[in-house]
Amino acid sequence: MNIIVCVKHVPDTAEAEVVIDNSGKDIKKENLVFDINEWDNYALEEALLLKEKHGGMVTVLTVGSEAANETLRKCLAKGADEAFRLDDEAFKRSDGYVIAKILYSAIKNMKYDLILTGVQASDDGYAQVGVTLAEMLGIQHASMVKKVEVKNGFVRVHRELEGGLEEVVEVKLPAVLTIQTGINEPRYVSIAGIRRAARKEIKVLGLAELGLKKEEVGEAGSPTRLERLFVPEATKKTEILTGDPSTVATKLSEILKEKGVLG
């Protein structure tokens, strides 16, 4: 069973302060730590678990600059067999549709049974690339997947719906599955894995190798364009309590008492 996993190297902003840069179209990234997109990490783990069960190869792909090698090395260290980085100056400012098109250009000539990727990326949050890629390849898909069972020519998945409900769906192979967080417990990288990964080559493919034209990628080829970023307005006037921990704790408990929620 050959599995392709599409991953993205993203800044971790869950706990960090996000500042808009001077261009107004991007955020300042100098002080941010980059890592594999959280959803993609679960997708990679699911691919590795399926490989352990059914055999085969796991191939990792990313669209990104040289910095994304770090994420690809991590995937190789965890057990992926080969890695490709799709990189070209012309790819900059591509939207979700074009990212899918770049991935499609690389994948259409590969052999695979399953393509896994995260539901979305933590940076732009499109939740668009995986399902678009499936349509371009002319294969089936299932999104927001929380359980995967490969059967004879089919894959049986649990899709996450709203409010704790799931649906079971059977999809013909080959297929693209977008993986939801919490589906498994992603493994840590081992020292032996890092050594093994260091010897592996990361293949880089650009515009020409992928048979793409400049005008169909990047900003020129993207059907949507990011005009500007701005900080959202507050919907409520939040009263920020100030002082040392003891002071704010006193203030807050007094407020709670006043509001009658302490019983």
Added chain:
Amino acid sequence: MKEIFVLAEHRRGELRDITFELLSLGRKLAEKLDGNLVSAVLGFGVKDFTDKVARYAEQVLVVEDEKLKEFNSEAYQKVLTNILEERKPFLILLGHTSYGMELAPSLSTALNIPLTTDCIGLDFKDGKLQVIRQMYGGKVNAEVSFSEAESYMVTVRSGAFPVEEPKITSGKIIVVPSHLTEEDLAPKRFVEYIEEAKGEVDITSADIIVSVGRGIKDAKNIPLVEGLAKALGGVLASTRPIVDKGWLPKDRQVGLSGKTVKPKLYIAVGVSGSFQHLAGIKGSGILIAINKDPKAPIFRVADYGIVDDLFKVVPVLKEKIIELKQKI
């Protein structure tokens, strides 16, 4: 005349809230454009709710087929491709939901229509469509424009637009054949729904909830927040990452994919406030946030905020509350 097209979303015999949010938004945009609002209801035995949809839209296209009994993106795509290719609406609106996310990217690609997802604002700037969507977990908003096209497709975030009272008494109901065959369903089949197992605590009935998020850093720190919940006589809940990591069971998860809660008091500890989480606490009384990042989205909706290290604040807060409670 320009047409705004809304896909009605329903599950298990009920129209979902997003449908009315989309219809209300679509109504407003149609009026701005001096155009028509058209909605499509795909399903089986959906006569009951086509009337509800017809109170918002000038036209309701009803596609009844047993093969459309449950949502199936493959079947929906086949039916909608026929409809959309014929009508070529100016703007197609779907929910950014588990159904919309399964359908919109492939449908827009098949029809070669520009798509943008998870929008929280839509407007026309110099006659051109411009949308607002969020990035980096809701920490920044982005203004997005489209390249020139005949049609555009947008998925809309749940709860981002209000439900308005309908203005039309009854739109025209048009029955459209599905043209689906058994073979169309062969590549993708709905099997069944799976309900979440009942947990030991029902957080939806709690008056006081203390919720823990990523900021707690380690499973071993969770008792710290649980202690605060107990001191207040409340229950412990959490965000999705805590459940994903297996630190708390799924029945404690608040948000779109978990529980919707309406307590009198909700204290969010180390919670950044993703829209999925905020959607689950909309009906809460007093909302308090403790987070060290002053720009965390939770501070845009909280009544009171403490910008500090939760590990310093929570223990003292617990003591103060125990002290005060003894005096009451």
